[in-house]
Amino acid sequence: MKTKSGTDVEEVKRLNANSGLSYNQVKEQLAKKMMKKNNELH
Numbered sequence: 735m736k737t738k739s740g741t742d743v744e745e746v747k748r749l750n751a752n753s754g755l756s757y758n759q760v761k762e763q764l765a766k767k768m769m770k771k772n773n774e775l776h
Contacts, residue, residue, distance in 0.1 A: 740768075 736742055741764065749760045 741761070746757070746760050746764065749763065750757065
């Protein structure tokens, strides 16, 4: 399931459970991952 902003809620939960990171840290990691993907595409 994705939110309107494109955040994969299940992935956030999974990353959170695996890493013990705070929600904001997970969001930050996802943002970096997304930016990296976007840069590779363009």
